[in-house]
Amino acid sequence: xxxxxxxxxxxxxxxxxxxxxxxxxxxxxxxxxxxxxxxxxxxxxxxxxxxxxxxxxxxxxxxxxxxxxxxxxxxxxxxxxxxxxxxxxxxxxxxxxxxxxxxxxxxxxxxxxxxxxxxxxxxxxxxxxxxxxxxxxxxxxxxxxxxxxxxxxxxxxxxxxxxxxxxxxxxxxxxxxxxxxxxxxxxxxxxxxxxxxxxxxxxxxxxxxxxxxxxxxxxxxxxxxxxxxxxxxxxxxxxxxxxxxxxxxxxxxxxxxxxxxxxxxxxxxxxxxxxxxxxxxxxxxxxxxxxxxxxxxxxxxxxxxxxxxxxxxxxxxxxxxxxxxxxxxxxxxxxxxxxxxxxxxxxxxxxxxxxxxxxxxxxxxxxxxxxxxxxxxxxxxxxxxxxxxxxxxxxxxxxx
Amino acid sequence: xxxxxxxxxxxxxxxxxxxxxxxxxxxxxxxxxxxxxxxxxxxxxxxxxxxxxxxxxxxxxxxxxxxxxxxxxxxxxxxxxxxxxxxxxxxxxxxxxxxxxxxxxxxxxxxxxxxxxxxxxxxxxxxxxxxxxxxxxxxxxxxxxxxxxxxxxxxxxxxxxxxxxxxxxxxxxxxxxxxxxxxxxxxxxxxxxxxxxxxxxxxxxxxxxxxxxxxxxxxxxxxxxxxxxxxxxxxxxxxxxxxxxxxxxxxxxxxxxxxxxxxxxxxxxxxxxxxxxxxxxxxxxxxxxxxxxxxxxxxxxxxxxxxxxxxxxxxxxxxxxxxxxxxxxxxxxxxxxxxxxxxxxxxxxxxxxxxxxxxxxxxxxxxxxxxxxxxxxxxxxxxxxxxxxxxxxxxxxxxx
Numbered sequence: 001x002x003x004x005x006x007x008x009x010x011x012x013x014x015x016x017x018x019x020x021x022x023x024x025x026x027x028x029x030x031x032x033x034x035x036x037x038x039x040x041x042x043x044x045x046x047x048x049x050x051x052x053x054x055x056x057x058x059x060x061x062x063x064x065x066x067x068x069x070x071x072x073x074x075x076x077x078x079x080x081x082x083x084x085x086x087x088x089x090x091x092x093x094x095x096x097x098x099x100x101x102x103x104x105x106x107x108x109x110x111x112x113x114x115x116x117x118x119x120x121x122x123x124x125x126x127x128x129x130x131x132x133x134x135x136x137x138x139x140x141x142x143x144x145x146x147x148x149x150x151x152x153x154x155x156x157x158x159x160x161x162x163x164x165x166x167x168x169x170x171x172x173x174x175x176x177x178x179x180x181x182x183x184x185x186x187x188x189x190x191x192x193x194x195x196x197x198x199x200x201x202x203x204x205x206x207x208x209x210x211x212x213x214x215x216x217x218x219x220x221x222x223x224x225x226x227x228x229x230x231x232x233x234x235x236x237x238x239x240x241x242x243x244x245x246x247x248x249x250x251x252x253x254x255x256x257x258x259x260x261x262x263x264x265x266x267x268x269x270x271x272x273x274x275x276x277x278x279x280x281x282x283x284x285x286x287x288x289x290x291x292x293x294x295x296x297x298x299x300x301x302x303x304x305x306x307x308x309x310x311x312x313x314x315x316x317x318x319x320x321x322x323x324x325x326x327x328x329x330x331x332x333x334x335x336x337x338x339x340x341x342x343x344x345x346x347x348x349x350x351x352x353x354x355x356x357x358x359x360x361x362x363x364x365x366x367x368x369x370x371x372x373x374x375x376x377x378x379x380x381x382x383x384x385x386x387x388x389x390x391x392x393x394x395x396x397x398x399x400x
Numbered sequence: 401x402x403x404x405x406x407x408x409x410x411x412x413x414x415x416x417x418x419x420x421x422x423x424x425x426x427x428x429x430x431x432x433x434x435x436x437x438x439x440x441x442x443x444x445x446x447x448x449x450x451x452x453x454x455x456x457x458x459x460x461x462x463x464x465x466x467x468x469x470x471x472x473x474x475x476x477x478x479x480x481x482x483x484x485x486x487x488x489x490x491x492x493x494x495x496x497x498x499x500x501x502x503x504x505x506x507x508x509x510x511x512x513x514x515x516x517x518x519x520x521x522x523x524x525x526x527x528x529x530x531x532x533x534x535x536x537x538x539x540x541x542x543x544x545x546x547x548x549x550x551x552x553x554x555x556x557x558x559x560x561x562x563x564x565x566x567x568x569x570x571x572x573x574x575x576x577x578x579x580x581x582x583x584x585x586x587x588x589x590x591x592x593x594x595x596x597x598x599x600x601x602x603x604x605x606x607x608x609x610x611x612x613x614x615x616x617x618x619x620x621x622x623x624x625x626x627x628x629x630x631x632x633x634x635x636x637x638x639x640x641x642x643x644x645x646x647x648x649x650x651x652x653x654x655x656x657x658x659x660x661x662x663x664x665x666x667x668x669x670x671x672x673x674x675x676x677x678x679x680x681x682x683x684x685x686x687x688x689x690x691x692x693x694x695x696x697x698x699x700x701x702x703x704x705x706x707x708x709x710x711x712x713x714x715x716x717x718x719x720x721x722x723x724x725x726x727x728x729x730x731x732x733x734x735x736x737x738x739x740x741x742x743x744x745x746x747x748x749x750x751x752x753x754x755x756x757x758x759x760x761x762x763x764x765x766x767x768x769x770x771x772x773x774x775x776x777x778x779x780x781x782x783x784x785x786x787x788x789x790x791x792x793x794x795x796x797x798x799x800x
Contacts, residue, residue: 001464002481358428380462386461386462389463390462400487
């Protein structure tokens with residue numbers, strides 16, 4: 001359902017929604033035939049499943065393995081096919097760069113060029129992050145007319161370029177030729193034109209070439225994914241939810257910020273995130289509560305520790321419920337099965353509880369139990385926030 | 401699936417479809433943990449569930465609570481996001497006004513204005529329906545150039561205005577300012593222009609102001625939801641179904657009429673509706689059979705009587721089956737759980753029987769049993785008519 005339609009139906013209510021995201025929650029069976037979640041001892045989540053409704057959500061579409069950005073946008077009710085974040089903006093989010101409206105961001109690569117200027121290695125032999133930092137400091141000294149320049153290290157050969165000034169245009173084509181043996185593309189608009197912004201970028205790259213000339217293998221820079229801070233409706237504008245994010249990692253804090261959530265200061269443990277939730281519970285309608293390590297252990301192929309993080313999260317559920325939220329939604333942003341050691345396309349176990357949900361017959365929170373639940377085996381992730389809003393009695397009737 | 405695609409695939413067949421709609425059928429568990437439908441003793445529907453397929457349909461989209469209009473359009477195979485009915489047209493349907501092609505309808509409010517003409521009460525203190533009738537009679541005397549004027553009572557402060565004439569344009573902005581303390585908006589097109597139609601409306605309102613001047617608190621009128629009888633494909637054009645509606649209430653009869661159904665005269669009881677069905681069974685391909693009181697009792701929060709109406713309907717199923725229909729579809733237009741005393745977003749139990757359905761394992765017609773059925777836990781309501789057509793062998797193959 002289009003956000004604009006939900007937006008028209010939203011109404012205020014004195015109700016609170018908690019969205020608990022165990023990153024990469026979904027899994028695949030291990031040696032005992034049980035998935036990470038099925039193996040985990042989760043008495044509190046099981047109790048919630050018993051009095052709530054279950055199912056599995058599909059983050060983007062059948063067979064699509066999502067990145068963290070689009071997977072989270074879906075969970076927040078923003079169709080990630082429509083709401084695409086440029087690579088430049090994503091890079092800024094990833095390193096917690098405070099991107100402002102009007103900023104133009106690009107993902108940069110240090111690369112190697114030969115005497116004719118042709119690219120011989122698009123990643124400059126994957127230089128160290130330390131070296132990257134030195135080079136970014138050098139490039140930061142570039143001055144452009146009436147525009148501030150930020151050059152920030154991401155990792156290895158990757159950096160972030162941000163131009164801050166008036167009337168910068170997005171819609172700039174990549175300078176990265178994507179293959180070796182060619183010259184970097186001169187900066188142009190997507191339709192092939194030269195404008196004020198492309199001239200500024202050209203100036204930046206000319207200066208960068210001079211500065212990097214004796215820094216072989218990192219003797220040039222390529223830019224791609226030029227993009228600006230999107231002007232999307234905030235969670236409050238779209239859904240009427242004054243929203244807060246409780247998340248430790250920059251990427252997730254960044255996405256929350258993009259949607260206008262307040263990003264709360266919190267600690268490193270899940271328990272300290274619950275502290276933050278308790279302390280701020282009166283001040284918001286919607287809480288995005290993020291548990292990162294389920295995904296990290298999944299990525300490491302570590303079945304046992306993924307199970308432990310799920311159990312640790314489960315043990316904190318009673319503290320969350322004690323706050324008397326009106327709607328609790330527990331899920332992951334995507335699956336990260338230990339056996340694939342990476343994100344996957346598998347639907348993600350999902351549990352919704354409210355006073356008004358129509359209880360199904362699922363009594364245990366696990367992939368296969370969820371298949372029989374009222375949410376169905378592949379509800380679209382973008383449908384979850386509207387459903388939570390309904391259960392929080394925050395939506396008017398559609399039509400008369 | 402878009403109606404245009406179904407339209408291309410439709411073929412004639414000597415088969416009959418009955419769509420039995422128990423309005424607001426879906427419910428929520430009562431004190432014994434059973435929903436209204438689960439509690440009801442429904443041996444005949446259960447038998448049909450056993451030899452048919454079950455599931456739950458989602459009227460509009462996840463979390464969306466539908467009004468009766470859009471919920472019925474979905475059930476009839478018309479996507480209500482695309483096929484939107486204006487408020488004026490809905491008001492006409494609701495009082496059984498015989499709207500014709502080209503008519504321009506608007507929802508009116510009697511309101512109170514002060515000496516400067518500013519609105520002080522948008523509902524004129526909710527005057528009585530009796531008083532409304534008097535005022536509508538007065539306003540009906542207004543004469544406009546080459547246009548017929550109809551002013552009809554809806555209820556309390558609400559009335560219907562219909563202009564009948566040539567070349568009336570829809571796309572007129574509301575004159576209702578939606579807040580008190582402001583002047584009514586002068587009639588303009590949605591883009592802010594003045595045209596022949598806005599001039600006619602202005603003339604009407606000028607006359608109305610004079611006539612109502614000494615009728616305080618109802619001393620002025622506000623208009624909104626200007627709309628014309630939509631020119632949608634009829635059920636016959638779209639699906640090749642010569643269709644009849646058996647429904648007692650004006651709103652439902654009106655919607656059926658919008659889709660080109662013949663609206664049959666019928667009595668007040670469900671049994672008399674079955675009489676009507678029997679009498680007309682030879683003359684149509686598709687019957688929309690509406691049971692209203694399941695919804696009414698749901699709206700009243702009356703669990704017991706909603707159960708009774710379901711049981712009464714169940715008892716009449718054998719008479720319906722005796723007619724030898726080819727496809728029987730039993731469902732509601734939306735849920736009206738007694739505990740919410742209003743429409744809700746919950747998916748609606750659905751049962752389809754035909755000689756050609758692939759029987760599932762559901763043996764009882766109830767919300768939770770339906771979860772395991774072949775139709776799935778949230779099939780889109782607009783998909784039901786195409787499915788019924790298929791089961792009636794009324795659709796050609798798509799592609800070669």
